[in-house]
Amino acid sequence: MKDEINENNFKESIEEFLKNSLISQYNKVKNDPNPKKLEIKFLFYHAIAYFQYLNLLKGNQAIRLYRDYILSDGKNDKYTERIYYLDGSDYKIKSNTITIPLFFDDLLKDVSKFLMNYKDIVKTITRLGYRDHFRKKYHIYPSDITKNAIKEYLMDIQMYHFIALNKYWTLINKQILPQLLQKS
Numbered sequence: 001m002k003d004e005i006n007e008n009n010f011k012e013s014i015e016e017f018l019k020n021s022l023i024s025q026y027n028k029v030k031n032d033p034n035p036k037k038l039e040i041k042f043l044f045y046h047a048i049a050y051f052q053y054l055n056l057l058k059g060n061q062a063i064r065l066y067r068d069y070i071l072s073d074g075k076n077d078k079y080t081e082r083i084y085y086l087d088g089s090d091y092k093i094k095s096n097t098i099t100i101p102l103f104f105d106d107l108l109k110d111v112s113k114f115l116m117n118y119k120d121i122v123k124t125i126t127r128l129g130y131r132d133h134f135r136k137k138y139h140i141y142p143s144d145i146t147k148n149a150i151k152e153y154l155m156d157i158q159m160y161h162f163i164a165l166n167k168y169w170t171l172i173n174k175q176i177l178p179q180l181l182q183k184s
Helices: 015-030 035-056 058-071 106-122 126-140 142-155 159-167 169-183
Strands: 078-089 093-103
Touching: 015 035, 015 093, 015 106, 015 142, 035 058, 035 106, 035 126, 035 142, 058 106, 058 126, 078 169, 106 142, 126 142, 159 169
Parallel strands: none
Antiparallel strands: 078 093
16 A cells, blocks of 8 residues: 555545545435445445544555444444553653544434444455445545545645644643543
């Protein structure tokens, strides 16, 4: 996998692309009384991609968390992340473990409720199938989704805010981020 941003893959914003492709796939199967297993799989792939974008996750992490969410009937809606930082006073690497709630907009909630009816198909979803579907159909890798989403978020930040974020990254990881997550 290349570690560069491929801007040529998205003629529209990545959010619009993923949302429109999810809506299109969802409309194909939602009114069908007996949808094909392959169509359900494709819907799941598109839901994972949109979920990955909304939560800024890596591809493998998005598959695991979304599959767990579906198989648990929506009960597994948080995950823990360990954030490492260099403590300036001790000059040691330390960490904070934080619990992050997963974000679902109305579209993803509706699709997720629909997919909860097809848990037997959801169990068959693989990382390779997800990657190959997007690579063959759209010529993108799942990592492109996260990279382009991060790029879009960073483009909204003004340069002096970005410099401040970089300058105070340890403070942000050590104290500010855990406080923000407790409030949300």
